[in-house]
Amino acid sequence: MKRPRDSISLKKTLVTGATVSLAVLVAPALADQQPQWRSGAELYNNVCGYCHKPEVGVGTVLQGRELPVEYLKVMVRNGFNAMPAFPASYVDDAALAELSKYLASLPPLPPKPTPPPAKPRPGASP
Numbered sequence: 001m002k003r004p005r006d007s008i009s010l011k012k013t014l015v016t017g018a019t020v021s022l023a024v025l026v027a028p029a030l031a032d033q034q035p036q037w038r039s040g041a042e043l044y045n046n047v048c049g050y051c052h053k054p055e056v057g058v059g060t061v062l063q064g065r066e067l068p069v070e071y072l073k074v075m076v077r078n079g080f081n082a083m084p085a086f087p088a089s090y091v092d093d094a095a096l097a098e099l100s101k102y103l104a105s106l107p108p109l110p111p112k113p114t115p116p117p118a119k120p121r122p123g124a125s126p
């Protein structure tokens, strides 16, 4: 019985939620701020590297890849599966630009050793 009304109020809630989170993202960008992170290295070592350093292995390896700032921004602002989102008030655009340069300056990981050739399947013709 109350379905149509419920779905309207749900829509309102969603729209309000989206507007509020947009305001949260935009507000810090408008504020005149000191840089939050002194360098890309600092951001990487204190935040991203916590999961993404090769020796940690929780997130994908980011170093040695030329990841465009726009790509980093999408992942960082929205989160991605197990990765949490970080708002601009915590990691701003300038910091991501520095991070992008820093990641590209790190050496890529050496390629993994090639696995041994697969054993022939029993019954497979040579």
Ligand code: HEC
Binding pocket: 047, 048, 049, 050, 051, 052, 058, 059, 060, 061, 062, 067, 071, 072, 075, 076, 080, 081, 082, 083, 084, 086, 091, 099
């Ligand atoms: C709590 C752990 C954690 C932190 C902190 C974290 N990430 Fe992630 N990130 C992940 C995981 C896990 C994935 C892989 C998600 C998947 O593929 O399902 C990921 C995926 C990504 C991807 C997309 C995959 C790729 O390799 O292209 C990018 C880009 C990325 N993270 C950048 C960052 C940046 C930049 C920071 C720092 C601001 C950061 N992450 C902080 C866990 C984390």
